[in-house]
Amino acid sequence: xxxxxxxxxxxxxxxxxxxxxxxxxxxxxxxxxxxxxxxxxxxxxxxxxxxxxxxxxxxxxxxxxxxxxxxxxxxxxxxxxxxxxxxxxxxxxxxxxxxxxxxxxxxxxxxxxxxxxxxxxxxxxxxxxxxxxxxxxxxxxxxxxxxxxxxxxxxxxxxxxxxxxxxxxxxxxxxxxxxxxxxxxxxxxxxxxxxxxxxxxxxxxxxxxxxxxxxxxxxxxxxxxxxxxxxxxxxxxxxxxxxxxxxxxxxxxxxxxxxxxxxxxxxxxxxxxxxxxxxxxxxxxxxxxxxxxxxxxxxxxxxxxxxxxxxxxxxxxxxxxxxxxxxxxxxxxxxxxxxxxxxxxxxxxxxxxx
Amino acid sequence: xxxxxxxxxxxxxxxxxxxxxxxxxxxxxxxxxxxxxxxxxxxxxxxxxxxxxxxxxxxxxxxxxxxxxxxxxxxxxxxxxxxxxxxxxxxxxxxxxxxxxxxxxxxxxxxxxxxxxxxxxxxxxxxxxxxxxxxxxxxxxxxxxxxxxxxxxxxxxxxxxxxxxxxxxxxxxxxxxxxxxxxxxxxxxxxxxxxxxxxxxxxxxxxxxxxxxxxxxxxxxxxxxxxxxxxxxxxxxxxxxxxxxxxxxxxxxxxxxxxxxxxxxxxxxxxxxxxxxxxxxxxxxxxxxxxxxxxxxxxxxxxxxxxxxxxxxxxxxxxxxxxxxxxxxxxxxxxxxxxxxxxxxxxxxxxxxx
Numbered sequence: 001x002x003x004x005x006x007x008x009x010x011x012x013x014x015x016x017x018x019x020x021x022x023x024x025x026x027x028x029x030x031x032x033x034x035x036x037x038x039x040x041x042x043x044x045x046x047x048x049x050x051x052x053x054x055x056x057x058x059x060x061x062x063x064x065x066x067x068x069x070x071x072x073x074x075x076x077x078x079x080x081x082x083x084x085x086x087x088x089x090x091x092x093x094x095x096x097x098x099x100x101x102x103x104x105x106x107x108x109x110x111x112x113x114x115x116x117x118x119x120x121x122x123x124x125x126x127x128x129x130x131x132x133x134x135x136x137x138x139x140x141x142x143x144x145x146x147x148x149x150x151x152x153x154x155x156x157x158x159x160x161x162x163x164x165x166x167x168x169x170x171x172x173x174x175x176x177x178x179x180x181x182x183x184x185x186x187x188x189x190x191x192x193x194x195x196x197x198x199x200x201x202x203x204x205x206x207x208x209x210x211x212x213x214x215x216x217x218x219x220x221x222x223x224x225x226x227x228x229x230x231x232x233x234x235x236x237x238x239x240x241x242x243x244x245x246x247x248x249x250x251x252x253x254x255x256x257x258x259x260x261x262x263x264x265x266x267x268x269x270x271x272x273x274x275x276x277x278x279x280x281x282x283x284x285x286x287x288x289x290x291x292x293x294x295x296x297x298x299x300x301x302x303x304x305x306x307x308x309x310x311x312x313x314x315x316x317x318x319x320x321x322x323x324x325x326x327x328x329x330x331x332x333x334x335x336x337x338x339x340x341x342x343x344x345x346x347x348x349x350x351x352x353x354x
Numbered sequence: 355x356x357x358x359x360x361x362x363x364x365x366x367x368x369x370x371x372x373x374x375x376x377x378x379x380x381x382x383x384x385x386x387x388x389x390x391x392x393x394x395x396x397x398x399x400x401x402x403x404x405x406x407x408x409x410x411x412x413x414x415x416x417x418x419x420x421x422x423x424x425x426x427x428x429x430x431x432x433x434x435x436x437x438x439x440x441x442x443x444x445x446x447x448x449x450x451x452x453x454x455x456x457x458x459x460x461x462x463x464x465x466x467x468x469x470x471x472x473x474x475x476x477x478x479x480x481x482x483x484x485x486x487x488x489x490x491x492x493x494x495x496x497x498x499x500x501x502x503x504x505x506x507x508x509x510x511x512x513x514x515x516x517x518x519x520x521x522x523x524x525x526x527x528x529x530x531x532x533x534x535x536x537x538x539x540x541x542x543x544x545x546x547x548x549x550x551x552x553x554x555x556x557x558x559x560x561x562x563x564x565x566x567x568x569x570x571x572x573x574x575x576x577x578x579x580x581x582x583x584x585x586x587x588x589x590x591x592x593x594x595x596x597x598x599x600x601x602x603x604x605x606x607x608x609x610x611x612x613x614x615x616x617x618x619x620x621x622x623x624x625x626x627x628x629x630x631x632x633x634x635x636x637x638x639x640x641x642x643x644x645x646x647x648x649x650x651x652x653x654x655x656x657x658x659x660x661x662x663x664x665x666x667x668x669x670x671x672x673x674x675x676x677x678x679x680x681x682x683x684x685x686x687x688x689x690x691x692x693x694x695x696x697x698x699x700x701x702x703x704x705x706x707x708x
Contacts, residue, residue, distance in 0.1 A: 036406065040607075041515050042444035042592055043410035043505070048402055052390065056397035057453045057487055057502060063494035064457075090396035099411045101500055103418075133411055135500075140417035144493070146455055146500035148411060151397070161395050238396055253394070 010110035020110075021136055024117045028124070028131045032096045034152065035130045044132035046097065051152040056087035062142035070186045073112055075214045076145070077119025083240065084149035085127055086218040086293040090238035091160075093153035094223065097132045098124065101146040103139035116145075127220055157232065159297070164235040164254035168298040170317040171233075171307065173222050175266040176243050177282060180289025181274045182206065182213030208270045216293045222312065229306045233297035244287040245340040246296050247317075248326060254298075257320035260338060262330045264316040287328070287338075364464035374464075375490055378471045382478070382485045386450045388506065389484045398486035400451065405506040410441035416496035424540045427466055429568045430499070431473025437594065438503035439481055440572040440647040444592035445514075447507035448577065451486045452478065455500040457493035470499075481574055511586065513651070518589040518608035522652040524671040525587075525661065527576050529620040530597050531636060534643025535628045536560065536567030562624045570647045576666065583660045587651035598641040599694040600650050601671075602680060608652075611674035614692060616684045618670040641682070641692075 021039075030038050037045040060066060060080050068076075081098060088095040100120055104113065113136075124131050129149070185206045192199055203210060218238075226233065235254050237246045243265070251258050265286050275282040298319055299307065307313045317329075326338040375393070384392050391399040414420060414434050422430075435452060442449040454474055458467060467490075478485050483503070539560045546553055557564060572592075580587065589608050591600045597619070605612050619640050629636040652673055653661065661667045671683075680692040 037514065042441040042590075043408035043447070043503075045445070045507075045512055045514075046407040046409060047509070048407060050403070053400040053402060053407070054397035055400060055451070055453065055487060055502075055504065057455055057489055057500075059455045059457055059489045059491050059500060061457050061491055061493050064492050087396040091399070093397070097409070099409065099502060101411055101413045103413055103415050103498060133409060135411055135413045137413050137415055138418050139415050139496075139498070141495045142493075144457060144498055146411075146413060146489075148409075148453060148502040149397075150409065153399075155401070158399055160391065160399075236396075 020113075023110075024113065024136070025131065027121060030130050031128060032130045034096050035132055038130060038132045039134075044097070044099075046132070046150070048152055052155050052158055054088055054091045054093045054151045054153060054158070055148065056084055057146065057148040058084050058087070060145045062144065067190070068143070069190055071214060073115040074119035074122070077116040078123045079119075079214070079216060080145040080147050081120055081123035081127070081129075081149075082216050082218045082293060084147045085123075085129070085220070086238040086240065088149050088151035089219050089223050090236050090295060091151065091153060092157050092223055092226065092233065092236060093151035095127055095129045095149055095151045095220065097130045097150040099133040099148045100131060101135040103137050103144045105139050105141055105143070108143065127218070159233050159236040160253075161235050161237050161250055162253040164250055164256050164298040164319050165300070166256055166319050166321050168234050168300055168319045169304060169315050170247070170258060170260065170296070170298055170319060171313050172239070172243070172266065172294055172296050172316050173219050173312055174292070174294040175268045175271070176239065176292050176294060177286035177289045178209040178212040178268050178271045179216060179291035179293075180213075180285050181271050181278070182209035182211070183291070184278060185210060185274065186213065206270065206274060208268060209274060213291065216291065218293055219295045222295050225310070225312065229310075231299055231303045231306050233299055236295060236297035239292045239294045239296055240290060242288040242290040242340075243296065244338050247338060248340045250296065250298065251319070251326050254319070255322050257322055257324035258317055258326045258338070259320060259335075260317040260328050262328055264314060266314045266316075374467075378467065378490070379485065381475060384484050385482060386484045388450050389486055392484060392486045393488075398451070398453075400486070400504070402506055406509050406512055408442055408445045408447045408505045408507060408512070409502065410438055411500065411502040412438050412441070414499045416498065421544070422497070423544055425568060427469035428473035428476070431470040432477045433473075433568070433570060434499040434501050435474055435477035435481070435483075435503075436570050436572045436647060438501045439477075439483070439574070440592040440594065442503050442505035443573050443577050444590050444649060445505065445507060446511050446577055446580065446587065446590060447505035449481055449483045449503055449505045449574065451484045451504040453487040453502045454485060455489040457491050457498040459493050459495055459497070462497065481572065513587050513590040514607075515589050515591050515604055516607040518604055518610050518652040518673050519654070520610055520673050520675050522588050522610075522654055522673045523658060523669050524601070524612060524614065524650070524652055524673060525667050526593070526597070526620065526648055526650050526670050527573050527666055528646070528648040529622045529625070530593065530646050530648060531640035531643045532563040532566040532622050532625045533570060533645035533647075534567075534639050535625050535632070536563035536565070537645070538632060539564060539628065540567065560624065560628060562622060563628060567645065570645065572647055573649045576649050579664070579666065583664075585653055585657045585660050587653055590649060590651035593646045593648045593650055594644060596642040596644040596694075597650065598682075598692050601692060602694045604650065604652065605673070605680050608673070609676050611676050611678035612671055612680045612692070613674060613689075614671040614682050616682055618668060620668045620670075
């Protein structure tokens with residue numbers, strides 16, 4: 001959090017709108033066969049042949065979704081792409097193209113926007129998606145990024161939220177809750193920095209959970225893995241708002257109930273120790289934290305043998321009849337109703353407890 | 355510009371994010387055959403079969419692209435859709451789907467956002483496009499709308515910016531410059547209102563040009579007309595930034611020059627009289643004004659007989675060899691180089707002259 005006062009600073013107005021777009025997008029390469037024409041016309045031209053096409057869009061707003069005092073611009077550009085690709089993968093689709101629109105105030109010099117685009121480019125390259133368009137404009141105050149992601153999937157492979165059946169197993173990828181606690185650590189260090197700008201924070205005990213917040217990944221690997229394992233989920237969603245909220249979406253849209261086992265929820269050891277330090281319940285964080293960008297899906301019990309050996313996949317519960325309701329089965333083996341608390345409820349708890 | 359102090363006002367936080375999206379999108383109907391699944395999953399699912407797909411995106415930012423003191427929210431929603439559809443039609447494509455993302459501060463009550471969505475819905479219905487997704491989030495200050503539009507076109511019908519040949523005719527639809535002068539009238543009335551809030555402006559002499567600014571239309575009809583006339587333009591672009599800037603785009607991308615005839619540029623009588631009143635040159639307004647959302651295209655001379663009788667289409671010049679350069683042939687029959695002045699240059703002129 002130490003600023004380099006000797007940074008180069010090029011004013012955006014020197015380039016003009018078209019100059020700026022040319023400057024920022026000249027490195028972008030077209031790699032997808034389905035991209036016929038990328039940036040540079042009134043619209044991009046794509047060709048998907050017999051594939052189905054999925055489209056999703058997300059806005060990230062300064063002061064709402066990110067805080068530039070601890071989110072480096074390159075990471076922000078990266079994350080803006082990831083949160084959209086995650087939605088594509090949640091359809092069991094391959095991501096193919098993105099458009100990126102940015103509104104930014106004049107307080108950002110060209111070098112700052114280059115950092116942002118460097119993050120966008122890094123994510124696009126790593127995930128093999130083409131940047132095919134966008135818009136760059138000024139804003140009266142903050143920074144805002146709007147990404148639309150496009151993907152393709154064979155008609156028979158697409159997975160919606162509404163296909164779960166009673167007795168299906170509920171499966172989650174990776175581990176849950178870390179991104180939220182990473183944010184809590186960053187928020188705490190920001191407060192410390194405000195009081196004493198010379199303090200040097202020791203973030204070593206939090207590297208994993210901070211990375212989960214600042215540089216999340218989208219589970220492209222899971223879409224491939226499921227194909228290799230010959231498992232087609234019956235329903236799927238990505239975890240952006242917290243596990244319980246996403247489970248409720250699957251249940252409501254599939255018209256089923258669910259038993260979720262607290263002791264099965266995959267938690268990273270760093271998350272557990274940080275929750276202890278903050279005196280906050282790790283299960284509550286996993287249920288309501290959000291921003292994990294893991295995938296949550298249901299499979300037929302017949303498919304269990306295919307997934308059981310895989311360390312990326314954890315069975316955390318099973319679906320029930322709709323009238324049975326949605327429940328968390330606690331470690332003490334009591335059943336409590338599952339609620340979509342979301343961040344607000346969690347913030348209340350954090351405020352009360354810490 | 356008189357506020358009704360008794361308006362209903364529902365706080366956005368009462369609904370929550372999912373409640374808000376449900377509330378706003380429940381009227382949206384799916385009509386396009388290519389829309390398999392619209393709003394309600396991680397992503398929309400589309401199927402285009404053997405068609406090519408065009409994708410374009412635009413951001414509208416409060417204080418930069420619009421001023422809510424004279425832009426009603428319903429018109430703003432309508433216009434945000436139109437500016438994107440215009441880009442789809444400029445590819446000679448049919449518009450099929452849009453996504454709409456909105457960031458807004460808490461100062462807007464639910465009723466305001468409903469107005470905005472009513473405009474979006476009106477445009478979507480009129481142009482026959484499905485609203486298949488989006489994002490609604492808060493912002494720390496103003497209002498921002500990000501729209502992505504999708505369209506389809508047969509491979510052999512797509513028209514890019516780079517196909518113009520020397521001797522091709524340069525054709526424009528409708529009339530040019532009115533949207534910019536409509537904005538000047540609105541800006542003037544805003545200043546008058548600031549000084550004397552009781553003044554009742556007489557906008558009768560400006561109805562057409564104000565409508566061109568507040569409620570522009572996209573030329574879907576021209577895409578149909580060209581098909582009926584069996585004319586495929588050699589290049590095409592929509593006029594969002596001013597005629598001269600768009601001509602320069604076509605010339606540069608097609609590697610040709612151009613002679614544009616001042617006396618052929620189609621101007622509405624109301625535009626001419628308003629320019630006289632403001633003591634500003636109407637040709638300059640047409641060349642640099644922007645926001646007309648007309649189409650500018652080139653055709654082979656062989657196709658001239660097919661279009662000459664049509665009142666929607668005006669031949670305003672012809673393309674030349676690249677080395678001949680880009681010129682405006684004035685009423686006095688002198689040739690001056692065509693410059694992409696854009697709004698900034700025009701604002702300077704307005705400031706100097708008025």
